């Protein structure tokens with residue numbers, strides 16, 4: 056058996072095209088252009104790449120990108136004042152501060168400073184609470200993208216046993232809320248879970264979000280399961296010193312013989328995350344203009 060490979064790149068492209076159409080329509084009807092401000096503090100190389108991609112795709116789908124790069128020694132006070140300026144700027148509908156932040160800045164204070172209506176990452180406690188209680192907030196982008204891929208692949212998820220490996224605020228916890236809302240039976244496993252292999256083998260839907268390269272082995276996967284790999288890990292290529300490749304949290308090639316369907320890395324969840332950020336920016340803009 057060879058698993059179907061879930062094409063996140065093509066799903067993300069479809070979503071971006073739909074968003075671009077809606078942005079064009081909004082602009083022609085109301086002269087409104089959705090605006091996203093992505094703030095990068097410091098020069099973490101991976102964050103620079105992510106923010107550059109976010110900015111490019113924002114502009115490619117017709118939105119305004121009002122990004123800003125701040126030096127790595129920026130004080131918390133200065134960052135908070137900048138966030139407040141964006142909170143009060145009506146041309147900016149979405150604000151995101153790229154994580155991780157330098158050590159002098161407390162990420163929770165920054166997240167809480169963003170107006171919940173503009174919190175397109177969905178990390179503000181109001182949005183976390185809204186997701187947990189089934190109200191309309193903004194949903195974190197990576198779990199939203201995983202959920203879309205799962206529904207495209209499987210249709211109705213009701214009754215499925217879903218196991219999420221990883222309990223981060225960015226992925227694991229919101230993913231659990233989304234799958235619960237889809238009527239899955241949800242388990243969140245993590246580094247302290249006993250007999251993780253056995254727990255994973257119960258999963259009809261296995262979401263890997265641990266941040267450890269090729270951690271989840273083929274014999275942890277229930278035959279026919281749908282596997283969503285959130286990991287993006289850079290590892291050295293075998294026999295090629297100084298060359299790197301990206302791998303997920305699942306040991307992909309052997310997993311192909313067991314899973315029913317699986318997302319690749321790269322080209323799976325990653326592209327969906329940015330497309331969902333654009334979707335959140337459009338939703339935030341429509342709500343701020345009382346159009347949704």
Ligand code: GUN
Nearest residue numbers: 151152153154155176225
């Ligand atoms: N760092 C890693 N993932 C994310 C994300 O989804 N949003 C932000 N702001 N920072 C991140």
